[in-house]
Amino acid sequence: xxxxxxxxxxxxxxxxxxxxxxxxxxxxxxxxxxxxxxxxxxxxxxxxxxxxxxxxxxxxxxxxxxxxxxxxxxxxxxxxxxxxxxxxxxxxxxxxxxxxxxxxxxxxxxxxxxxxxxxxxxxxxxxxxxxxxxxxxxxxxxxxxxxxxxxxxxxxxxxxxxxxxxxxxxxxxxxxxxxxxxxxxxxxxxxxxxxxxxxxxxxxxxxxxxxxxxxxxxxxxxxxxxxxxxxxxxxxxxxxxxxxxxxxxxxxxxxxxxxxxxxxxxxxxxxxxxxxxxxxxxxxxxxxxxxxxxxxxxxxxxxxxxxxxxxxxxxxxxxxxxxxxxxxxxxxxxxxxxxxxxxxxxxxxxxxxxxxxxxxxxxxxxxxxxxxxxxxxxxxxxxxxxxxxxxxxxxxxxxxxxxxxxxxxxxxxxxxxxxxxxxxxxxxx
Amino acid sequence: xxxxxxxxxxxxxxxxxxxxxxxxxxxxxxxxxxxxxxxxxxxxxxxxxxxxxxxxxxxxxxxxxxxxxxxxxxxxxxxxxxxxxxxxxxxxxxxxxxxxxxxxxxxxxxxxxxxxxxxxxxxxxxxxxxxxxxxxxxxxxxxxxxxxxxxxxxxxxxxxxxxxxxxxxxxxxxxxxxxxxxxxxxxxxxxxxxxxxxxxxxxxxxxxxxxxxxxxxxxxxxxxxxxxxxxxxxxxxxxxxxx
Numbered sequence: 001x002x003x004x005x006x007x008x009x010x011x012x013x014x015x016x017x018x019x020x021x022x023x024x025x026x027x028x029x030x031x032x033x034x035x036x037x038x039x040x041x042x043x044x045x046x047x048x049x050x051x052x053x054x055x056x057x058x059x060x061x062x063x064x065x066x067x068x069x070x071x072x073x074x075x076x077x078x079x080x081x082x083x084x085x086x087x088x089x090x091x092x093x094x095x096x097x098x099x100x101x102x103x104x105x106x107x108x109x110x111x112x113x114x115x116x117x118x119x120x121x122x123x124x125x126x127x128x129x130x131x132x133x134x135x136x137x138x139x140x141x142x143x144x145x146x147x148x149x150x151x152x153x154x155x156x157x158x159x160x161x162x163x164x165x166x167x168x169x170x171x172x173x174x175x176x177x178x179x180x181x182x183x184x185x186x187x188x189x190x191x192x193x194x195x196x197x198x199x200x201x202x203x204x205x206x207x208x209x210x211x212x213x214x215x216x217x218x219x220x221x222x223x224x225x226x227x228x229x230x231x232x233x234x235x236x237x238x239x240x241x242x243x244x245x246x247x248x249x250x251x252x253x254x255x256x257x258x259x260x261x262x263x264x265x266x267x268x269x270x271x272x273x274x275x276x277x278x279x280x281x282x283x284x285x286x287x288x289x290x291x292x293x294x295x296x297x298x299x300x301x302x303x304x305x306x307x308x309x310x311x312x313x314x315x316x317x318x319x320x321x322x323x324x325x326x327x328x329x330x331x332x333x334x335x336x337x338x339x340x341x342x343x344x345x346x347x348x349x350x351x352x353x354x355x356x357x358x359x360x361x362x363x364x365x366x367x368x369x370x371x372x373x374x375x376x377x378x379x380x381x382x383x384x385x386x387x388x389x390x391x392x393x394x395x396x397x398x399x400x401x402x403x404x405x406x407x408x409x410x411x412x413x414x415x416x417x418x419x420x421x422x423x424x425x426x427x428x429x
Numbered sequence: 430x431x432x433x434x435x436x437x438x439x440x441x442x443x444x445x446x447x448x449x450x451x452x453x454x455x456x457x458x459x460x461x462x463x464x465x466x467x468x469x470x471x472x473x474x475x476x477x478x479x480x481x482x483x484x485x486x487x488x489x490x491x492x493x494x495x496x497x498x499x500x501x502x503x504x505x506x507x508x509x510x511x512x513x514x515x516x517x518x519x520x521x522x523x524x525x526x527x528x529x530x531x532x533x534x535x536x537x538x539x540x541x542x543x544x545x546x547x548x549x550x551x552x553x554x555x556x557x558x559x560x561x562x563x564x565x566x567x568x569x570x571x572x573x574x575x576x577x578x579x580x581x582x583x584x585x586x587x588x589x590x591x592x593x594x595x596x597x598x599x600x601x602x603x604x605x606x607x608x609x610x611x612x613x614x615x616x617x618x619x620x621x622x623x624x625x626x627x628x629x630x631x632x633x634x635x636x637x638x639x640x641x642x643x644x645x646x647x648x649x650x651x652x653x654x655x656x657x658x659x660x661x662x663x664x665x666x667x668x669x670x671x672x
């Protein structure tokens with residue numbers, strides 16, 4: 001019997017494949033597609049890669065690959081993920097080899113992490129090493145001096161050719177990447193000669209290109225939908241709308257893969273910055289009020305993601321006000337009050353209820369080490385609410401679900417969960 | 430890659446007129462299916478106009494290709510849309526005329542599909558089948574949240590089209606592309622085929638007849654008629670061959 005094949009639709013317009021399941025993994029490694037792209041099997045529905053719920057239902061074998069490979073860093077141990085595999089052959093015959101390969105990757109990852117920490121800690125050792133082996137990089141480091149500034153921007157601009165010659169080597173590119181990203185996203189979201197996917201890095205649930213130009217097109221193509229969107233009548237799956245749903249907690253659950261960022265601190269912040277900057281410059285005819293509303297929401301999101309305390313009197317209205325209201329709530333009662341008596345479509349209500357459930361879960365564990373039995377009941381209830389809503393490709397909560405399911409399995413021992421997911425410590429910082 | 434094309438259109442068993450128009454021309458590497466929208470005036474005029482206008486544009490483009498394929502297809506569809514709107518406003522008998530469009534162009538290495546409405550293009554490869562185009566109807570749009578949920582309540586006919594040539598000045602055509610590989614087969618058809626035959630049935634028919642691609646359009650039309658033939662039926666099959 002012929003292998004099952006999958007076709008992928010990239011950016012809603014280019015098809016690649018058909019691929020076997022093995023070729024699919026290889027295509028992802030080669031960055032031929034991203035998690036926001038779609039896949040279909042023979043006679044099957046098109047499903048977004050980041051819509052884990054539908055993926056599991058329609059294409060369980062692809063779902064397994066995604067869990068194992070795409071979000072592997074977040075996932076459980078190799079043995080667990082293999083036991084969940086629907087493809088018994090791979091799990092059984094390749095387990096030893098896979099463990100060896102994974103061990104190798106783990107060592108490399110540790111080495112790389114160590115190198116990154118050294119680099120980002122501005123250690124004396126690193127400065128000496130760069131001064132000797134990478135004098136240009138050392139100069140950039142000195143010019144940067146802890147934050148983006150005109151002198152640093154000027155230095156980078158003057159040395160574009162020399163920097164581009166240096167970054168031809170992959171290892172050197174990684175050392176330069178924090179500076180390249182900083183310059184790019186303080187300007188037009190591009191660095192000459194570097195593909196947007198390199199600037200982006202391996203980030204789930206985010207646009208493949210957040211340059212100013214791309215955002216300009218995004219706002220232009222969506223302008224007619226803004227009004228219905230902010231009135232809470234329609235949902236769009238275009239990135240402009242999905243980005244407006246982001247919040248600081250959601251970003252923290254995802255930025256664990258984000259190393260080598262200075263300012264902005266991660267790709268999500270970069271996208272928010274570019275979306276805001278682009279909309280600010282975008283000329284509208286009759287929609288000034290709506291534009292101002294969206295700009296307020298983006299500014300709120302940027303402040304929240306930088307942990308700048310957002311003004312509780314946010315200057316928004318309609319659906320965007322409700323989103324910010326949920327995010328700023330300090331209790332589950334406040335969360336519920338945010339969208340009571342609001343004239344919103346069912347599409348919006350589904351999205352807001354998901355956001356509300358996640359907010360309540362985050363509030364539940366905030367500042368605690370162990371949940372009491374009554375709080376465990378709340379955990380079960382909020383989690384059930386969250387899981388009962390179908391994933392629809394607007395905002396993915398699969399990581400939150402994994403985290404809270406794990407907490408549930410450990411009887412509410414938050415301290416232990418954070419040992420298991422050390423990156424989550426950032427949530428309380 | 431070279432392409433072989435075969436096509437067939439039929440009025441079906443219920444309609445008096447065939448409002449579908451189709452054109453396929455392997456040397457020009459183009460295939461077009463347009464389905465004049467039922468319930469409106471002069472659907473057949475709209476579909477024929479679209480096919481003729483595009484064919485002329487392709488002839489000019491092949492003589493003097495001035496832009497990339499995507500831009501060419503986008504601007505052509507936009508210009509054809511304007512023509513249809515102008516014709517529709519010129520006389521009461523053409524008022525409101527509109528048509529779907531599935532237009533395929535093949536370069537040496539890629540296929541491009543311009544799509545509006547609910548005519549479809551499928552890819553058949555290694556005994557498997559994929560629907561490449563998304564039907565632009567209310568149900569699909571509402572399910573994706575691109576229309577308010579009231580749209581489903583307000584419209585009894587959820588298969589009513591959201592996009593088609595002649596419906597609006599805002600002509601937002603979908604343009605897809607896919608790399609060509611030997612033994613791919615593209616099926617472009619009107620909803621007279623897909624409303625009568627499930628994807629499984631279409632796949633079975635192609636699998637059973639891939640050795641006689643030239644007869645496939647006729648086989649699909651016959652099968653759709655056998656299942657009721659409630660609408661006009663059109664199908665073009667394009668086989669991709671090495672060389």
